[in-house]
Amino acid sequence: MAERFVPYGRQWIDESDIAAVSSALEGEFLTTGPVVQEFEDKLKSITAASHAVAVNSGTAALHAAYFAAGVSSGDEIITTPLTFAATANAARYLGANVRFADIDPQTGNIDADSIEELVSETTKIIVPVDYGGLPADYDRINIVARKHGLKVVTDACHSIGASYKGKPSGSLSTAAAFSFHPVKTVTTGEGGAIVTSESVLASRAARFRTHGIVRDPAVQEEHGDWFYQMVDLGYNYRITDFQCALGLSQLAKLGSFVARRREIARRYMEALKPLSSLWLPMQSEGSESAWHLFVVRVAGDAAKRRPFFDRLRRAGLGVQVHYIPVYWHPYYTDLGYEKGLCPVAEDFYNRAVSLPIFPKMTDDEVSFCIEEVIKAAREILE
Numbered sequence: 230m231a232e233r234f235v236p237y238g239r240q241w242i243d244e245s246d247i248a249a250v251s252s253a254l255e256g257e258f259l260t261t262g263p264v265v266q267e268f269e270d271k272l273k274s275i276t277a278a279s280h281a282v283a284v285n286s287g288t289a290a291l292h293a294a295y296f297a298a299g300v301s302s303g304d305e306i307i308t309t310p311l312t313f314a315a316t317a318n319a320a321r322y323l324g325a326n327v328r329f330a331d332i333d334p335q336t337g338n339i340d341a342d343s344i345e346e347l348v349s350e351t352t353k354i355i356v357p358v359d360y361g362g363l364p365a366d367y368d369r370i371n372i373v374a375r376k377h378g379l380k381v382v383t384d385a386c387h388s389i390g391a392s393y394k395g396k397p398s399g400s401l402s403t404a405a406a407f408s409f410h411p412v413k414t415v416t417t418g419e420g421g422a423i424v425t426s427e428s429v430l431a432s433r434a435a436r437f438r439t440h441g442i443v444r445d446p447a448v449q450e451e452h453g454d455w456f457y458q459m460v461d462l463g464y465n466y467r468i469t470d471f472q473c474a475l476g477l478s479q480l481a482k483l484g485s486f487v488a489r490r491r492e493i494a495r496r497y498m499e500a501l502k503p504l505s506s507l508w509l510p511m512q513s514e515g516s517e518s519a520w521h522l523f524v525v526r527v528a529g530d531a532a533k534r535r536p537f538f539d540r541l542r543r544a545g546l547g548v549q550v551h552y553i554p555v556y557w558h559p560y561y562t563d564l565g566y567e568k569g570l571c572p573v574a575e576d577f578y579n580r581a582v583s584l585p586i587f588p589k590m591t592d593d594e595v596s597f598c599i600e601e602v603i604k605a606a607r608e609i610l611e
């Protein structure tokens with residue numbers, strides 16, 4: 230075992246977070262109380278959205294957003310295979326089918342031309358994923374969507390704090406889903422949110438979060454104050470007030486967290502640029518990534534990715550790989566998806582290694598990771 234271990238991502242909880250959670254625990258409401266609303270208001274101001282619906286995971290946010298955007302049984306969504314399975318699974322929960330569009334080899338984001346090739350009569354939504362925190366190519370994606378009358382629901386689980394042509398993540402499509410898992414830029418333990426500027430979509434998502442139940446004062450007038458009606462098959466996707474208190478306290482640090490991630494990415498870029506055996510992450514014109522991930526790719530023989538990865542792990546780097554193409558998972562191959570469907574995404578996966586990056590990472594840890602990556606590249610890849 231290496232003496233030190235630097236994970237690829239981890240939360241940063243300080244005294245102010247602990248105080249915020251304690252105070253929420255002493256409040257009158259543990260769930261569905263005022264702190265949930267405050268957290269939603271803060272999310273709205275950060276993302277320039279008119280509505281925010283906080284839920285208990287990023288997966289729940291995707292599920293609710295797809296439902297609210299009108300996805301139902303037999304519909305199709307178009308998304309990227311270079312993502313966590315939840316992006317596609319949320320469509321399957323609704324009985325919808327998933328078409329996988331290939332990616333741009335430079336950025337790892339979904340390719341707008343590949344989307345257009347897959348649009349059919351049954352397509353309902355396009356789901357770009359802001360891979361690693363870099364906003365997808367929204368100008369082109371929104372053109373395809375408008376042309377075919379489709380909504381765009383972003384999986385923005387990596388990109389809170391990022392921007393595209395001066396606009397914040399969350400404001401670039403019909404709706405966006407965030408995750409507040411501990412490895413993400415801000416955390417609520419588990420948690421997520423949908424943001425949108427469409428009021429009908431927002432109210433459908435809010436209803437979905439709580440069993441599809443509505444309490445209409447006019448109907449209560451007739452039947453009694455206890456009366457409610459379940460109008461959709463919703464879920465219990467509610468988030469607690471103490472989680473939202475943590476989220477609010479974390480959002481106050483969003484700017485410094487993202488700035489620190491950018492600083493670490495800049496150091497990696499500078500130090501690793503001379504290595505011809507590694508491809509470094511590419512940024513796109515006008516975009517500012519939130520740097521949730523820093524993914525390098527093995528440039529030569531992709532078979533060397535495994536020994537390179539193992540060598541870094543032995544040195545104490547908690548490297549990871551993001552992502553196994555979703556349709557390679559047995560659940561999806563059982564549905565008939567085959568290897569070779571998205572060759573660019575498959576090649577990306579075969580070469581990828583995510584290096585540690587998180588705001589609490591010290592300068593010394595960054596230097597240690599850089600040294601070990603250079604050593605491993607020289608030993609194994611050159």
Ligand SMILES: Cc1ncc(COP(=O)(O)O)c(C=O)c1O
Nearest residue numbers: 286287288313315386408409410
């Ligand atoms: C791209 C992407 N989508 C969806 C999710 C699901 O988020 P959560 O773990 O909060 O359910 C994640 C988190 O792992 C993710 O990285």
